[in-house]
Amino acid sequence: MSLIATQSLTKTYPGGVTALADLTLSVEPGVIGLVGANGAGKSTMIKTLLGLLTPTSGQVRVLGLDPVTAGEEVRSRVGYMPEHDCLPPDMIAAEFVTHMARMSGLPRTVARERASEALRHVGLYEERYRQIGGYSTGMKQRVKLAQALVHDPNLLLLDEPTNGLDPAGRDAMLTLIHRIGTEFGISVVVCSHLLGEIERICDSLIAIEGGRLLRADRIEAMTTGTDVLAIEVAEGTAELLAALAARGLAPREEGRLLLVPLADEDTYDLILRTVAELDLPLHRLDQRRHRVAELFATAPRPSLEASHV
Numbered sequence: 156m157s158l159i160a161t162q163s164l165t166k167t168y169p170g171g172v173t174a175l176a177d178l179t180l181s182v183e184p185g186v187i188g189l190v191g192a193n194g195a196g197k198s199t200m201i202k203t204l205l206g207l208l209t210p211t212s213g214q215v216r217v218l219g220l221d222p223v224t225a226g227e228e229v230r231s232r233v234g235y236m237p238e239h240d241c242l243p244p245d246m247i248a249a250e251f252v253t254h255m256a257r258m259s260g261l262p263r264t265v266a267r268e269r270a271s272e273a274l275r276h277v278g279l280y281e282e283r284y285r286q287i288g289g290y291s292t293g294m295k296q297r298v299k300l301a302q303a304l305v306h307d308p309n310l311l312l313l314d315e316p317t318n319g320l321d322p323a324g325r326d327a328m329l330t331l332i333h334r335i336g337t338e339f340g341i342s343v344v345v346c347s348h349l350l351g352e353i354e355r356i357c358d359s360l361i362a363i364e365g366g367r368l369l370r371a372d373r374i375e376a377m378t379t380g381t382d383v384l385a386i387e388v389a390e391g392t393a394e395l396l397a398a399l400a401a402r403g404l405a406p407r408e409e410g411r412l413l414l415v416p417l418a419d420e421d422t423y424d425l426i427l428r429t430v431a432e433l434d435l436p437l438h439r440l441d442q443r444r445h446r447v448a449e450l451f452a453t454a455p456r457p458s459l460e461a462s463h464v
């Protein structure tokens with residue numbers, strides 16, 4: 156059974172903005188990145204998965220359930236970390252997370268235990284009796300994550316969990332999310348406009364742009380080999396370029412690399428022979444892989460940060 160499946164999912168807001176347009180996808184359990192520039196439709200997607208927004212047309216299934224008709228059951232099995240700050244500043248973290256556990260139906264004692272446990276998982280155990288208002292941004296993000304985890308969900312939906320964090324805080328949050336996915340066996344959908352950071356911790360990616368699906372697939376399927384070989388020699392790059400061109404190949408320079416289209420199965424041997432004849436120290440000869448950022452490479456997307464890729 157798919158973790159999430161949609162069929163021609165479309166959401167048009169009352170003002171006429173179509174935030175999701177004819178989206179058909181299916182993803183398996185794991186850590187899944189939902190990436191797209193600001194305004195691409197990520198938050199709308201998350202809220203639709205939770206049953207908080209009703210699709211204009213099309214279908215959606217989460218853990219095999221229809222959030223439109225079984226919203227409560229979906230929300231009992233799914234944890235949600237919203238994007239914006241929504242924490243009560245004058246409440247103690249342990250109390251707040253206990254309260255959220257009670258809201259999801261856990262008895263008082265179990266709720267208290269689960270809250271401590273969730274705060275421990277996110278690294279706030281020692282600080283759990285402090286008021287949330289005195290927490291740093293990173294700690295507040297962790298409280299939001301703890302309340303999403305507290306009822307032991309099968310799936311976590313995290314909307315921009317690294318928002319407002321400095322690089323070290325972002326790294327720590329991503330490591331934590333990855334641990335939740337791998338060690339606790341909870342599937343995670345993590346929304347971000349930071350493609351590079353999200354790609355590092357995910358098994359699969361859903362890439363959307365202007366409400367339309369660019370691709371939903373496993374990361375390794377998005378980074379298959381290209382038909383270009385990359386060569387790096389410690390010295391003699393220009394000499395090698397000329398020699399390869401003289402042998403009928405079409406090398407081009409890219410930084411310290413020479414890129415050669417893979418014409419046929421002899422191309423490898425021809426390159427190796429040429430390097431050996433010129434007696435150049437070969438550092439690297441391998442097939443180039445596609446990069447996930449190429450998904451968004453057709454036009455400039457100022458708000459989609461792919462620079463970490």
Ligand SMILES: Nc1ncnc2c1ncn2[C@@H]1O[C@H](COP(=O)(O)OP(=O)(O)OP(=O)(O)O)[C@@H](O)[C@H]1O
Binds near residue numbers: 197
């Ligand atoms: N309640 C609403 N009413 C009308 N339009 C909306 C509403 N919420 C979102 N939109 C519009 O729908 C589109 C998708 O917004 P959404 O918030 O889902 O994108 P996003 O990818 O999550 O972006 P961000 O990272 O900026 O939150 C945008 O054009 C946005 O302006």
